[in-house]
Amino acid sequence: MTDAELIARAVVGDDRHAFAELVRRHQSAVRACLRRLTAGNHALADDLAQETFVQAWRGLKSFRQEARFSTWLYRIATNCWLADARKRKETLLGDSDDAIADEDDDDGAPSGSSGGDHARGTALKVDMERALAVLSEGERAAIVQCYHNDLSHEEAAFVLGCPVGTVKTHVHRAKQKLKIALASWAPD
Amino acid sequence: MNPTPDIDRDDWLERLLVDDARDAREAHVDDAGFTARVMSALPATLLAPRWRRPVEWALWGIAGTAIAATLPSMATDVARELFRLVAAQPITPMHVLAALAAMGAATFGGAAFVLRRE
Numbered sequence: 001m002t003d004a005e006l007i008a009r010a011v012v013g014d015d016r017h018a019f020a021e022l023v024r025r026h027q028s029a030v031r032a033c034l035r036r037l038t039a040g041n042h043a044l045a046d047d048l049a050q051e052t053f054v055q056a057w058r059g060l061k062s063f064r065q066e067a068r069f070s071t072w073l074y075r076i077a078t079n080c081w082l083a084d085a086r087k088r089k090e091t092l093l094g095d096s097d098d099a100i101a102d103e104d105d106d107d108g109a110p111s112g113s114s115g116g117d118h119a120r121g122t123a124l125k126v127d128m129e130r131a132l133a134v135l136s137e138g139e140r141a142a143i144v145q146c147y148h149n150d151l152s153h154e155e156a157a158f159v160l161g162c163p164v165g166t167v168k169t170h171v172h173r174a175k176q177k178l179k180i181a182l183a184s185w186a187p188d
Numbered sequence: 189m190n191p192t193p194d195i196d197r198d199d200w201l202e203r204l205l206v207d208d209a210r211d212a213r214e215a216h217v218d219d220a221g222f223t224a225r226v227m228s229a230l231p232a233t234l235l236a237p238r239w240r241r242p243v244e245w246a247l248w249g250i251a252g253t254a255i256a257a258t259l260p261s262m263a264t265d266v267a268r269e270l271f272r273l274v275a276a277q278p279i280t281p282m283h284v285l286a287a288l289a290a291m292g293a294a295t296f297g298g299a300a301f302v303l304r305r306e
Contacts, residue, residue, distance in 0.1 A: 016227060023226050028217040036212065046222065053226045128208045147209040179201050186200055 003069045011060050019060070023053050026070055029149070030077050036144045037081045039133040040126075048084060052077040067158055074149055075159040078141050085137055124185070131181035135174050138162075142170035143178075 001018075003025070009018035030052055034045035055076050056063075063072055132140050138160070145156035146167070153171075157164045179186075255262075277283075 016230070019230075020223055020227050023223045024219060027219055027222050027226075031217045031222070032212055032215070035217075049222070050226050050229055054229055054231070057230050124204065124208050125211065128204075143205070147205045148212055150209065150213070175201055175205075178205075182201065182204060185204055 004065060007060060007063065007065075007069065010057075019057055022056075022069070026073055027053075029070060030073050033074060033144060033149055034077055034081060036129070036132065036148050037078070037140060039140075040129040044084070048077065048080045051080050055080065067155070071151065071155055071159060074145065074151070075161070078145070078159055079161075082137060082141070127182060127185065131178050134177055134181050136170075138166075139170045139174035139177070142167050143174045146171055 001021070003022065006018040006022050009015040010022070027049065031045055031049045034048045034052070035042055038045045038048070052073060056073060059076070063069070067075075132143065135143065141160055142156060145151045145159050146153065149156075149159075151159065153164050153167050156167045160167060
């Protein structure tokens with residue numbers, strides 16, 4: 001059954017089983033996206049993911065299929081994260097150390113025991129989360145949407161609720177900062 | 189990231205971002221009870237029962253009919269008294285300007301509310 005069919009059943013028939021199937025299908029992507037946005041804070045990311053799906057349920061009637069369902073979920077997730085970040089007035093660099101310490105292995109990645117590629121991937125993940133914490137909210141959101149979620153600039157603009165030009169500016173500025181934060185990964 | 193002309197594939201940071209994103213996408217996050225938690229947190233119902241709207245309209249209709257039947261001249265009395273109150277007041281250009289400004293503000297406010305972004 002497609003997402004559109006499940007959505008129709010959830011909206012028209014108040015079918016919670018259909019919505020549960022949608023949650024099962026998209027929970028991994030939404031939680032992974034939020035883990036990146038929260039710089040690796042898994043507990044906060046899961047709370048925000050839960051809020052994302054509750055808001056999606058409330059707003060399902062207003063979903064017009066103009067974008068993919070996953071893109072619409074990313075939009076809600078990003079708005080939840082932005083609202084929470086503003087509420088907390090988080091100190092990005094200060095929070096990042098705790099967030100990275102909070103990491104666990106529940107995505108099935110053992111910590112650096114196997115080959116070189118895996119060790120490199122784990123180190124890159126940690127460094128990337130630390131580096132993303134340096135960025136402003138808008139820059140971080142743009143990088144996560146364009147790279148982590150593999151969205152086009154147009155789709156990212158829909159998710160972030162801003163013009164395409166602003167997304168490009170955020171990405172450009174973010175990359176300037178990331179070049180400094182990830183300088184140790186630069187080739188000699 | 190989708191191909192865009194402003195991306196330099198030789199850029200080491202670009203490769204780093206693409207590698208990291210690919211690794212992150214490949215790592216599936218186990219559900220581990222997440223869906224169950226979401227479902228238990230959902231509000232009671234998405235839709236009102238189908239019978240609710242017709243019943244609401246019927247009740248409003250009954251209430252309106254009852255008011256009209258018991259107070260047949262109330263509406264005309266209220267309108268007449270309102271007209272007398274207004275007609276008794278001297279209207280100056282300032283009053284007209286104030287009324288126009290108030291209507292403009294109400295229109296602008298209403299339009300801004302309707303067109304506000306989600």
